[in-house]
Structure formats: C-alpha cells, structure tokens
Amino acid sequence: MLRQQLHTVNLRLHHSAAGLTADELIALPLPDVNPIGFILWHMARSQDWAVNTAVRGTTELIKRDPWRSTPLAHPGIGTGFDLEEAAEVAGRFPLALLVAYADAVHADTIAWLDSIHEEDLDAIPDVAAHDAPHPEYQTPGFRAEMDGGPEHDDAVADKGGLPVWIFLTSVSITHLHRHLGEVDLLKDLLRSQERLR
Numbered sequence: 001m002l003r004q005q006l007h008t009v010n011l012r013l014h015h016s017a018a019g020l021t022a023d024e025l026i027a028l029p030l031p032d033v034n035p036i037g038f039i040l041w042h043m044a045r046s047q048d049w050a051v052n053t054a055v056r057g058t059t060e061l062i063k064r065d066p067w068r069s070t071p072l073a074h075p076g077i078g079t080g081f082d083l084e085e086a087a088e089v090a091g092r093f094p095l096a097l098l099v100a101y102a103d104a105v106h107a108d109t110i111a112w113l114d115s116i117h118e119e120d121l122d123a124i125p126d127v128a129a130h131d132a133p134h135p136e137y138q139t140p141g142f143r144a145e146m147d148g149g150p151e152h153d154d155a156v157a158d159k160g161g162l163p164v165w166i167f168l169t170s171v172s173i174t175h176l177h178r179h180l181g182e183v184d185l186l187k188d189l190l191r192s193q194e195r196l197r
Helices: 002-017 022-026 036-055 083-090 095-115 118-122 127-131 140-146 150-159 164-196
Strands: none
Touching: 002 036, 002 095, 002 164, 022 036, 022 083, 036 083, 036 095, 036 127, 036 164, 118 164
C-alpha cells in the first residue's frame, strides 16, 4: 500500500508538472503564495529529508553526486522559508532537473522501503539527533513547523515520538498530495489569467 501510494504521488507530480513553462515556474499569481517551481522543489526535498535524514540518519540524495553540484542543492527543504527566499530560489530550478530529482528521490525511497521489514515501520527514529548536524534543520522556521501539527502531537502523546510510517504517510504522501493540488490550482489560475490578457 505504501509503495502504491508513493508511486501515485510520483505519477501525479509528472502529470502536474507536464508542460509547465519557465515563466509559470517562477510566477506569483497570488499574494503570499509560493511559485510552482518552489513548490515542486519543496515536495522532492521534503521526501528526501523525511526518508534519508529524519528516518535513516543517512546522507540525503541532494548531498550526493550528481545532485550536490546542481542548482537544486539549496540549503533546507523550503520549510520555514519566507516568500522572498522561495521566489528567489524558484528561478534556479529548470523543470527537467526538478522532475529528474523527484524521480531519483522516489526510486531511492522505494529501494529503501523494499529493504526493510514491516515491523521497522513502527520504529521511532531519533529525528532530533539525525537533524542536529544540519544547520538548515535548526532554523526557528523549520523547527516551528516540524515540531507541531496534529500528526506530530498525536504520535508524541500516544507513542512518544513519530514512527517511521508517519514520515511516509504524512510527509511523503498526504503532504505531497496537498501540494500537488496547490500546483494544479496555480497552473489553472496562471493559464486563466493569460487567456484574459
């Protein structure tokens, strides 16, 4: 089920990203709304962080070859960024590179998922220790957003921490579906605005 849900997110990302122009990736169609290019980058970065840093305590794909030498290797995952930083970094990400990175993160996640046992999904990783070596995961904006929310609060109260499966179902699946809806809405809005010109 997790494998299929992750595959569906990747499939939808390809569908939502298809045909986006360089201008659409950086456009700001509404006040205080992040550009599409930033949202797509944040989606792939969130999954890379969740699976590799938060859960496994290993090196994220973005810090491995060939990704670490690309414009995608901006510190952080976008969580806690203000609109100015989001708009600035969005202009660095060509669509083909964004999609290739998202595909690499997806393949890496599936390979790891296939290597573990079902009981491993209930383990509670030491996320604070895994995040500690990374200054980009110690910022007040990142910490404020990651250390709260209904899934976080319920899991901490009930289990003493976030089990591995929450990083998959929440961060890597439902969170990304929400952003895909946002991308589709912004793409439709941009194209409607263009037709009205």
